[in-house]
Amino acid sequence: MPGPRRRPIPTPPSGGRPKVAGLHRRAAEEAPAPEVLEAAGAPEIEELAEEQEADELKAPEAVEWTPPPASSKKPTGEKKPVGEKKAAAEPVEPAVPSRPSWILPVALVVVGVLLGGLGGFFLFKSRAVSYDAALVDSATTSAVNGQIREAVEKSFSYNFADVESTEKAARELLTGKALCQYNAVFGPVKEVAPQQKLVVTVRVVSSAVSSLKDGRATVLVFADQVTTRTTDNQSGGGTAMLRVSAIDDGGRWKIDNMEMFGATADQNRQLQGC
Amino acid sequence: MRIFTALAAVFAVVMLVFAVFSGFVWYSSAHSSESSFAAARDDALRSGQVGISNFLTLDYQKVDEDLQRWLNSSTGELRAEIDKDKDSRKKQLVDAKSVTTSKVLDSAITELDDRAGTASMIAVVESTVTPADGQKVTKINRYLTKLTRTEDGWKLSQLGPLRAGV
Structure with a gap:
């Protein structure tokens, strides 16, 4: 949904805003953006995008500035194609905003639980290692x-x-x-x-x-x-x-x-x- | 959020240590000298059972096959003995005109020297002898056998019945 709506934005405005144009196109074209938006700030951004159609630069920036504090650095880092940084270092982060911060701890907990299960399995196996003691003892x-x-x-x-x-x-x-x-x-x-x-x-x-x-x-x-x-x-x-x-x-x-x-x-x- | 991340990280590390530790415990208990001795015992026992039933199974129509099987399941003294009297034994078996099948009812290792690769085993064997022209007879006998470990596993190096008054 967000994609098609936004595309129009970059084209009509006068040539004055390469940055914004770049930003929007990227958000639309690149796969990661929609996912992320769904996860977190999707609704806001959509609404705003609509408004923006006629509107100008300020609104998008303001809007898209809000998410970054919450976003963790990793997801942005991973998803960002190389070219982006130069073109729009600031806006990009917001565009791929929240790989939410709970991901890391949750992943660690999951890994921990898996390891714990593995450990339990090993321990169980070591108990189960039993041999007949005839002649051994x-x-x-x-x-x-x-x-x-x-x-x-x-x-x-x-x-x-x-x-x-x-x-x-x-x-x-x-x-x-x-x-x-x-x-x-x-x-x-x-x-x-x-x-x-x-x-x-x-x-x-x-x-x-x-x-x-x-x-x-x-x-x-x-x-x-x-x-x-x-x-x-x-x-x-x-x-x-x-x-x-x-x-x-x-x-x-x-x-x-x-x-x-x-x-x-x-x-x-x-x-x-x- | 940071505190959760830290706690989760600590948890994951603790679990990693636990998994590594218990994996080590498992490995070491599965590879202890006791369990390898027990494995050698079971191995010798199994080979002994197979060897004895090989030796006590024969068919006068397939003497060559039988003798070859005997040679394959024996080593040392026993093998030399069989090899030496091969021809007279063969004639004897053919003349007897009987088919014998045996199975080991129970057996146990009496001694095992894992390092030297020698073991002794006692076994209760049920043998059924069917003459070419006659009724089959089933008997239960007891045997003592010595086993020696070779490159191809445990083989019989001595085999004899334990008669009364031994």
Whole structure:
């Protein structure tokens, strides 16, 4: 809107005012001017421009002088084509008046917020960097490994003459679901044990901590089992592969779940029942 | 307005410092010696699993392929052994006329020396053997393997079953 209206101004007036003419044409022709005008002083200037049609120099100057104090220097500097400065250094500033002063602080705040968000993201990522501590934390890994070995050997080894110590070990070293699983697996053995005078020895052949995180551990245990019937000195053996879950109970790692690989369907059913 | 600009500038700078700091924290935690050790462990574990199932999978109709795969997943002692008895082994496999497939049910690294590039691993493996003319049999076995890091990643340098009474 402002453009077309103003164009007439420069042409009609007598040749006496190159400056003003230049000013108006520029304002009209150059892209930045309309934008800026919209942003700030647009209405004023439009109205005035109309009045000016007949009017002369003074009015435009006066009018267009008002905005500059408010305008920030940057926008004018950026938008101004090189040629302008010489031709109309003073009027130009007003013509591209207000890239309003709040732009800079707002931009800084936006940048700050973006950076803050980025920082927050980094911080979140650094928290999320977590690795399984198995073997990495060698002290805890070997503590877990040792205690689980011991727990498996003690609670699954069994001597008909000393039932008490096995049960005590199981109660101390197993917890939660594992206690139930233990009873399911070992219950039948206990029934026949006294008559057959059974001695069961479990030895862990190899074991390794496969996961250690947040007070929980998973241990893969390979065990050998030797069962001796002392009534007739018959003995049999077997191998077992267990995946044992353990929780940290105040420095003592207790077994809270067991999975047996290669278990019979019967055993699996018993374990599932827990 | 100037005061707002100044405040905004201070805010932006503070946030810049914060972003740089937390970026550094992230970088350093992601590149700590602990996490690189953990990565080496996981790497060895994965290679071990793949290596074991490679070794315990064979088809009498594709013996050459199998042997080549064994050579590719092994190094050192184990590789030398296979390479040496290649022909007799081949004959044995062809004569057996069976197809074996295996998968690792669970495994764990027992030891890892990141610097030396050696590791030991135990694994529970389910193998299914299907004779050319017969019923297939599924068994679960336990294995101990040693791994050595090579230019092409971790490879098996020893592999054997852990029998009862070892």
